[in-house]
Amino acid sequence: MTDNTNINKINSYENTRRKEEMKHQVITFVLMIAFTLIAFLVVAAELSRTFVIPFILLLAVVQVGFQFYYFMHMKDKGHEIISSLIFGGIWIAAVTVLTFTTIIWW
Amino acid sequence: MSQDHSLNLKNSHEDPAKATMEGKNKFLGLWFFLGGETVLFASFFATYLSLRESTAGGPTSQELFGLELVFIMTVLLLTSSLTxxxxxxxxxxxxFKKMQLWFGITALLGIAFLACEIYEFAHYIIEYEFTFRSSAFGSAFYTLVGFHGGHVVFGLSWLISLMVRNAKRGLSLYNAPKYNTFAIYWHFIDVVWVFIFTVVYLMGMVS
Known part of the structure; x- marks a missing residue:
């Protein structure tokens, strides 16, 4: 009996925590949609290329950060190994893109 | 967790996807895979960025791409991530029922995204005669965007088989990790798309 009430207490605490988390995720989603809109509007406005390209790339990086940390839970505990895997991948990705683009340019 | 309710979720307050060793291993395995996927897409992106000006007299990205359809596709995929x-x-x-419902909505949004992509490719081929063989730009474009589309197809088949196979089983510690790994994979597809719409479409529109 006492066991059950304890579990119920834990469950109701967990439920509130999950609701809170869900709220953060909806906010994340709204921000991602807003970032997407801004990126499309900046391109549609035909501003100068030197501003637009770094700006939309920055928006993409922030959006991907939201995906990884909020939607894919990388901000939670116990994601240390996983972070090293994905950052390893991102590092190789960055080097590959850099190599290819510079080889073609020079 | 004791043996007698090892597959029963009711007495568990842990994350059901990571309550068992099998669940933990699946989770780790999926992230290993995603680390590899990042490298795979990196080489496609790098190739595309190097070859996107090599149009061989064929259509250029400025002539081909339209903002409206890409925006709709982005919203569809982003929303499917939220669902x-x-x-x-x-x-x-x-x-379980609500989980199946929201995954069902996810699948529908994924199918809508795919329909838009098929329409887009068909439009390029029929109206502009822009194919995989048109130019180096064409090959790089269809490889990168098509491979992402292939990932969507694979994700949809994965999700639909999961939903059908477990429809009458209900949720347990056995199948919860399966759903969870799918959800992470689906978010990753969205991550790749964020870079595709920025690097391929938006940067391709900027002259």
Whole structure:
């Protein structure tokens, strides 16, 4: 009996925590949609290329950060190994893109 | 967790996807895979960035791309990412029916995205005669965007088989990790798309 009430207490605490988390995720989603809109509007406005390209790339990086940390839970505990895997991948990705683009340019 | 309710979610307050060793291993395995996927897409992106000006007299990215359709596709995929977050939320609350409902919505949004992509490719081929063989730009474009589309197709088949196979089983510690790994994979597809719409479409529109 006492066991059950304890579990119920834990469950109701967990439920509130999950609701809170869900709220953060909806906010994340709204921000991602807003970032997407801004990126499309900046391109549609035909501003100068030197501003637009770094700006939309920055928006993409922030959006991907939201995906990884909020939607894919990388901000939670116990994601240390996983972070090293994905950052390893991102590092190789960055080097590959850099190599290819510079080889073609020079 | 003791043996007698090892597959019963009711007495568990842990994340059902990571309550068993099998679940933990699946989770780790999926992230290993995603690390590799990042490298795979990196080489496609790098190739595309190097070859996107090599149009061989064929259509250029400025002539081809339209903002409206890409924006609709982005919103569809982003929303499907959120609906799978809702599904996982219901999984953690042990609500199987609502989880299936939200994953069902995710699948529908994924199918809508795919339909837009097929329309887009057909439009390029029929109206502009822009194919895989038109130019180096064509090959790089269809490889990168098509491979992402292939990932969507694979994700949809994965999700639909999961939903059908487990429809009458209900949620357990056995199948919760399966749904969870799918949800993470689906978010990753969205991550790749964020870079595709920025690097391929938006940067391709900027002259």
């Amino acid at each position: 799978s977050v809702y599904a996982i939320y219901h999984m953690k609350n042990n609500n």
